[in-house]
Structure formats: structure tokens, C-alpha cells
Amino acid sequence: MSEKYSVITGGTGYVGLALVKYLVGRGEKVRLLLLEDHPCLDGLNCEKMFGNVCNPEDLEAAFEDAETVYHIAGVVDISGKKEDLMWRVNVGGTKNVVEACKKTGVKTLIYVSSIDAYPDKFCEGVITERSTYSEVGLESPYAVTKALATQIALDAKDDLKVCCVQPTGVIGPDDYMGSSIGAMVDLFIKGLFPVSMSFGAYNFVDARDMAAAMRNAVDAGRSGECYILGGHRVTVDELMGYMAAALGRKKPRIKISKALVKPFVPLVSKVMDLAHLPPMLNSFSLSKLEENCNFSNEKARREIGFSPRPVADTIRDTVLWHKQKLEGAIA
Amino acid sequence: MKYVLFSGATGDLGRCCIEELVKLGGWTVFAGGTNQAKLAALGELDNVIPLTLDVTSDESVDKAYETVRSHTYKLDAVVNFAGIHTFTSMVEGDCVKEIEKMLNVNVMGMVRVNKRFFEMVRIGRGRIVNCSSESGWMTPQPFNGPYTMTKYAVEAYNDSLRRELMFLNIPVVKLQPGSFKTQLTEKIYRDFDRAIETTNYFRKILTTMKPMMTMELELDHDPKKLARKLISALTAKHPRTKYKVCTGKLLMTLELLPDKAVDLAYKAIVR
Numbered sequence: 001m002s003e004k005y006s007v008i009t010g011g012t013g014y015v016g017l018a019l020v021k022y023l024v025g026r027g028e029k030v031r032l033l034l035l036e037d038h039p040c041l042d043g044l045n046c047e048k049m050f051g052n053v054c055n056p057e058d059l060e061a062a063f064e065d066a067e068t069v070y071h072i073a074g075v076v077d078i079s080g081k082k083e084d085l086m087w088r089v090n091v092g093g094t095k096n097v098v099e100a101c102k103k104t105g106v107k108t109l110i111y112v113s114s115i116d117a118y119p120d121k122f123c124e125g126v127i128t129e130r131s132t133y134s135e136v137g138l139e140s141p142y143a144v145t146k147a148l149a150t151q152i153a154l155d156a157k158d159d160l161k162v163c164c165v166q167p168t169g170v171i172g173p174d175d176y177m178g179s180s181i182g183a184m185v186d187l188f189i190k191g192l193f194p195v196s197m198s199f200g201a202y203n204f205v206d207a208r209d210m211a212a213a214m215r216n217a218v219d220a221g222r223s224g225e226c227y228i229l230g231g232h233r234v235t236v237d238e239l240m241g242y243m244a245a246a247l248g249r250k251k252p253r254i255k256i257s258k259a260l261v262k263p264f265v266p267l268v269s270k271v272m273d274l275a276h277l278p279p280m281l282n283s284f285s286l287s288k289l290e291e292n293c294n295f296s297n298e299k300a301r302r303e304i305g306f307s308p309r310p311v312a313d314t315i316r317d318t319v320l321w322h323k324q325k326l327e328g329a330i331a
Numbered sequence: 332m333k334y335v336l337f338s339g340a341t342g343d344l345g346r347c348c349i350e351e352l353v354k355l356g357g358w359t360v361f362a363g364g365t366n367q368a369k370l371a372a373l374g375e376l377d378n379v380i381p382l383t384l385d386v387t388s389d390e391s392v393d394k395a396y397e398t399v400r401s402h403t404y405k406l407d408a409v410v411n412f413a414g415i416h417t418f419t420s421m422v423e424g425d426c427v428k429e430i431e432k433m434l435n436v437n438v439m440g441m442v443r444v445n446k447r448f449f450e451m452v453r454i455g456r457g458r459i460v461n462c463s464s465e466s467g468w469m470t471p472q473p474f475n476g477p478y479t480m481t482k483y484a485v486e487a488y489n490d491s492l493r494r495e496l497m498f499l500n501i502p503v504v505k506l507q508p509g510s511f512k513t514q515l516t517e518k519i520y521r522d523f524d525r526a527i528e529t530t531n532y533f534r535k536i537l538t539t540m541k542p543m544m545t546m547e548l549e550l551d552h553d554p555k556k557l558a559r560k561l562i563s564a565l566t567a568k569h570p571r572t573k574y575k576v577c578t579g580k581l582l583m584t585l586e587l588l589p590d591k592a593v594d595l596a597y598k599a600i601v602r
Contacts, residue, residue: 006444091404135454144454148404 005031007106009053009097010073011046012038015112015167017174018207019070019214020044026215033062033073040176053093059100068108069220071097074237076142078180079091079273083141090145092151098156104314106160108218109153113164113226115203116140117147121291128296129166129226139283150226156222163217163304164226167210168203168295170315173321180285183277185322188243196240198255200289205231206314213306220304230295231308242312246319261286332376334403334455335565338386339412339462341369343513344554348466350413351558352565353378361399363415363444375499386413388441392447399448405455408565409448411441412462414481416515418522421476423530430477437481439575440490445492458502460564465509465578469586473597474537476528493572504564509577510577512551519548536601543600552577 006023010016011032017040023030030046037048051058053073063069073093075086094111101109119137120127133147133154156162170186174184210229217227234242237255244251261281269282300306324330335352339345341364352358353376362373363384370381373545382398383390399406414437417429445459452459467482486505493503510516523544527537560574585593 087404135450141454144404 003029004068006034006068006070007031007062007066008070008072009033009059009062009093010071010112012040012171013072013177014172014175014179014207015210016070016072017041017176018172019072019158019211020046021159022208022211022215031062031066033058038176038286039172047133053096054088056096056100059096060104063100063104066104066106068110069097069101069106070110070112072112074112074146074149078140078142078282080141086142086145090142090149094152098152098162101284102156102159108161108163109156110214110217110221111150111153111162111164112214113150113153113166113256114143114146115166115168115228115230115295116143117150117166119143123292125292125298126294127292129228129299136167153192154224154226161188161221161223163221163223165210165214165300166226166228167218168204168228168230168293170204170207170210171204172207173317174207175318175321182318182322185243185319186326187298188240189247189323190318194250194252195212195254195256197236197258197289199258200286201233201235201238201293202289202315203230203233203293203295204311205229206309209306209308213300213304216304220316222303225299225303227300227304227306228295228297229300229306229308230293230297231314232311233293236289239315242315244320245312246316247323258286258290266278333358333407334361334399334405335359335408335410336363336399336406336444336448337410337412338363338384338440339414340364340373340381340384341366342412342414342515344462344508344511344557345412346373347554348410348558348561349379349512351371352562355562358407359402361395361402363395381471384413384444386444387435389443392443396447398585399451404451405457406448406451407455407457408460409445409452409457410460410462410561410565411439411444413440413444414462414464416478416519418474418519418526419477420474420526420530420533423532424526426477430480433477433481434484438484441485442488452501453499456500458504458565459492459496460504460506460561461485461492463489463505463507463573465507465575465582466492467489467505467507469582470590470593472582473540474523474533490572502570503572505573506557506561506564507573507578508557508573509552509575509579509582510548510550510575511554511557512548513554516548519544539601547579547581550577550579 006028008016011020016187024044024046032046032048033051034048049062075089077086117133133150137143138144138147150164153162153164213229241251265283335344340362349360360379362379362381364370365385369537373379382395384395417433418427419426441461463485464482466479467486471479489505496503557576560576564570564574
């Protein structure tokens with residue numbers, strides 16, 4: 001067991017918290033670089049430092065005595081309201097992390113990229129890892145920032161070991177930061193999502209499976225390589241079915257078509273905005289449901305032992321966590 | 332802070348526009364050109380980053396791209412000012428080479444720069460401004476054919492680019508300035524005098540035309556008028572497709588007449 005630290009940026013998010021729990025569970029020395037403390041970290045045996053990935057000094061201080069850095073901190077903005085911040089954190093922050101790793105002699109950097117960095121959404125067939133990433137062909141600003149940041153990380157492969165993991169739609173329990181899918185689960189539990197949709201599918205991965213694969217990548221991953229962490233393709237209707245089963249309910253019988261949903265998207269997205277809910281349904285999320293989500297996880301399975309659990313288990317754990325949260329059992 | 336790349340920044344019009352834009356505030360200008368002394372002078376302005384940019388060379392454009400990219404991933408605008416002028420007959424002298432050279436700077440230079448920086452403009456949700464000329468829409472005057480050819484090509488290029496990039500919500504705007512007294516003016520006089528000396532057939536015509544041309548070139552329009560239009564093109568929420576500036580009144584009047592009548596007018600003046 002290494003005496004040196006594993007440092008995690010973005011430790012309170014979906015992926016971050018799952019990784020913290022996994023590493024702490026293995027008895028590793030974990031240090032978190034956080035913007036602020038969060039009760040979800042209570043009771044976890046890890047060192048906390050406070051700082052911002054946009055400040056190189058904070059990173060250098062956090063990476064002192066570190067052997068491995070997991071760079072997870074990022075901003076996801078599909079509403080267009082935090083675009084500047086997204087650029088500063090996703091691209092500028094990753095650049096700072098890479099430089100700080102080089103300066104402090106970090107041996108391994110695991111960067112959490114995204115499946116959005118792939119411009120293949122309109123193509124058919126299986127999507128596999130690329131060797132280089134750029135903004136070409138990418139539409140959403142989030143996708144562009146992730147692609148550029150991925151390339152920045154990969155460019156450092158000669159100075160340290162760099163592996164990028166590219167999760168599809170991350171779900172799982174411990175959604176303390178309030179994700180879009182978590183907001184949808186909340187509505188479903190409250191009975192405010194009584195219909196299903198007859199179209200759309202997405203690929204989901206369990207944050208806990210990701211955590212294990214990321215730790216494996218430190219030992220078994222190859223420098224300069226990306227690994228798609230794709231779990232299972234699930235249609236919206238199947239997702240509804242799994243959620244209903246987890247709650248012991250019947251699946252919504254009414255399935256609405258895309259033609260019926262589309263005209264109401266601007267209205268629904270406005271209402272969610274006014275209600276301060278995460279943007280669950282907007283034109284961006286609707287288009288995501290129709291993209292090619294046929295991602296191959298073959299390379300991750302083969303090289304870093306990625307092993308996604310059955311999607312029904314993930315959705316059950318997710319729904320039960322949200323149910324507990326709504327019942328007040330989770331702060 | 333907004334980012335804009337200029338080609339032809341070292342020209343008199345380019346420099347004036349950059350000065351006005353910088354005065355406006357909120358813009359960082361990448362000033363591309365080939366004249367090192369003038370680039371150094373531009374570098375003394377606040378928020379101006381001078382860079383060598385020869386629009387006829389893929390290598391130079393690539394190098395400029397790397398420089399810009401080291402400062403920013405996004406561009407709010409690309410302004411294509413790079414252009415040259417030659418006054419030459421279409422049948423005498425070394426006109427083929429002259430035309431090739433001018434097409435390479437005025438048209439292909441624009442194509443090269445816009446192609447290379449397109450992704451930066453796209454992700455910056457920026458816009459492209461191409462400098463055409465009043466020669467881009469007027470019927471050419473005699474001996475001004477090559478320049479007019481390039482500006483007609485710029486018009487066609489600009490309009491097709493606009494109709495392509497409108498699907499990506501990238502505005503493409505053309506400027507159509509009239510005559511301005513710039514460093515090009517002196518060259519036009521020199522070319523004209525050379526043409527008078529070397530022509531076999533058009534000495535009388537060229538000599539008679541010289542005062543007319545001088546009248547047009549010496550109008551001495553204020554380049555700040557062009558700068559103001561450019562700033563509109565860069566800052567308007569919905570920019571127009573074209574901005575005309577200081578269009579020559581005499582030439583514009585000729586445009587109203589039938590072609591044959593204008594041809595006869597030119598003949599009558601020379602007679």
C-alpha cells in the first residue's frame with residue numbers, strides 16, 4: 001500500500017464521492033481538494049484541503065506528497081448560464097492540474113473526461129475510443145470543453161502517466177449535488193412523473209463501478225489512453241419500469257410520443273427554471289436521448305477490469321437513496 | 332474580454348480600425364500582418380497582440396493559428412482586411428502573374444484564414460467580416476479589371492460562406508468601402524504611370540483618365556467612418572449582410588446608366 005496520497009478534485013460530486021468511498025474503503029491515504037466542506041464527507045477518513053482548480057497555487061499545495069491525482073472537478077452546464085465558468089474550470093482547471101502534476105512530481109493522473117467529447121452522435125454503429133480529441137464536430141459548449149480538456153490531459157502523457165476515463169450517463173446513489181436525473185427520480189417518487197415516453201434511450205453507468213475502474217487504471221491503464229466507461233443502454237420506458245419496480249409500483253401505462261413532447265419542451269424547461277429545478281427536459285436533453293449511445297466498453301473491460309453491474313441494481317439503489325432523502329433520512 | 336483576429340492589420344485602414352476598436356474597450360486584437368515595423372508599432376497599443384500573418388502561406392497561417400490558440404480557444408470575430416491592388420491592363424505587360432498574385436492575396440488569403448480559424452469562431456459563437464470593396468459590386472473601370480475580379484470573387488465567396496454558416500448561426504458580413512487615401516494610393520499612381528510608359532495602345536486613354544482617377548482617389552474620406560461601420564458589424568446583435576462606406580458618387584451614378592451608355596461615355600471622354 002502506498003504511503004503517498006491519492007488526491008481527488010471534485011470529491012463531492014457523483015463520481016467523486018463514489019471514488020472517495022472506494023479508496024477510503026481500501027485503506028488508501030486520500031486527500032480532497034474541495035471548494036467547501038459538505039456533510040456527505042462526514043465520517044470518511046480523508047484529508048480535506050480547500051481551494052479551487054482555477055488557482056495553480058491551491059493545486060500545487062494539494063498535490064504535495066501525492067502519487068496519484070484523480071481530476072474529477074468540472075462544471076456541467078446545459079442551460080448556457082455558466083458557460084464562462086465552465087470554460088475556466090473544465091479547460092483552464094485541467095491545464096492547471098496537468099501543470100501542477102508535472103511540477104510536484106505526481107506519477108499518475110486519472111482524468112474524468114466525458115462521452116460528450118465524441119462527435120459521433122449522428123453516426124451509426126459502435127463508438128470506440130479515439131486517440132485525439134478536438135472541438136471539431138462538437139455542438140454543445142460542454143462537449144467542446146471536455147474534448148479540449150481531454151486533449152490537454154493526453155498531451156502530458158510523456159511527463160507522467162495519464163489515463164482518461166469517459167463515462168456515459170452517470171447514475172447511482174449519493175447524489176448530494178442534485179443532478180438532472182436525480183431531480184427526475186425525485187419527481188417520479190413523488191408521483192409527479194406519471195407518464196413514460198415511447199422514444200429515446202441512453203447509456204448509463206454506475207458511479208461505483210466507475211470508481212473501481214478508475215482505481216484499476218492507476219495500475220493497469222496505459223499512459224495516453226482513454227477508456228469508455230459505458231454501462232448499459234436503457235430506453236426511457238425501461239428506465240421507468242426499473243424505477244417503478246424499485247418502488248413496488250406499476251410502470252406508467254401512458255407512453256407519450258416525441259411529437260407530443262417536443263412542442264412543450266420550451267414551456268417545461270422555463271417552468272423548471274422558475275422552480276429552480278435542474279434542467280431535466282430541454283432541447284439539449286431531448287436531443288441526447290436520440291443520439292447514438294452505442295458505446296463500446298470493451299477496452300475498459302479488457303485493460304482496466306471495468307465491470308458494470310446490472311442496470312436494475314443501479315437504478316434500484318438510486319431510487320431507494322432518493323426515497324430515503326425525500327423521507328428525511330439523508331440530509 | 333472579446334477576441335478578434337485581423338488580417339491586413341498593418342495597412343492604414345486596418346490600423347485605424349484596430350485603434351478605434353481598442354478605444355471602445357473590451358476587445359483583445361490579434362493583429363496579423365507582414366510588415367514587421369508596423370506590427371511592432373501596433374504592439375504598442377493596449378490589448379493588441381501583433382503576429383506575423385502572410386495570408387498567401389499555409390505555413391504562416393498555421394503559425395498564426397498556434398499563436399492565437401495559445402491565448403484563447405474562442406474567437407468572437409475574424410476580420411479579413413488583407414488585400415493588395417494593382418493597376419494593369421488585361422492584355423499588356425505581365426498581367427497573368429499580377430492577377431494570380433492578387434487573387435492569391437485578396438481571395439485565397441481570405442479563404443485560408445477563415446478556413447483555419449473557423450472552429451475558433453464557431454465555438455466562440457463569433458462572426459466573420461470580409462472586406463470587399465465598392466469594386467465588388469460596380470462594373471469595372473478600364474485597367475482596374477484585376478482588382479475588380481478579386482473583389483467580385485470576394486463577394487461570391489462571402490455570400491456563399493454566409494449562406495453556409497447561417498445554418499450554424501455564424502454571421503458573415505462584408506464591408507464595401509469606397510476609396511480611401513492609404514498606402515495603396517501611392518502604388519496605384521506608380522502603377523498608372525508605369526502603364527502609361529509601357530503601353531503600346533492605351534497611352535492617350537490612360538493619360539486622359541488620370542485626372543478622373545485622381546479625383547476619385549483624392550477624396551480623402553476619413554478612415555474612421557470605415558472603423559465605425561466595422562464596429563457596427565462586430566457589435567450589432569443582428570449585423571447586416573453588408574456595410575457600404577464612402578461609396579464614390581460619380582461611379583455610383585455610372586451604375587445607374589445602361590452598360591452601352593457608360594461605354595460611350597468613356598469613349599467620349601477620351602476623344
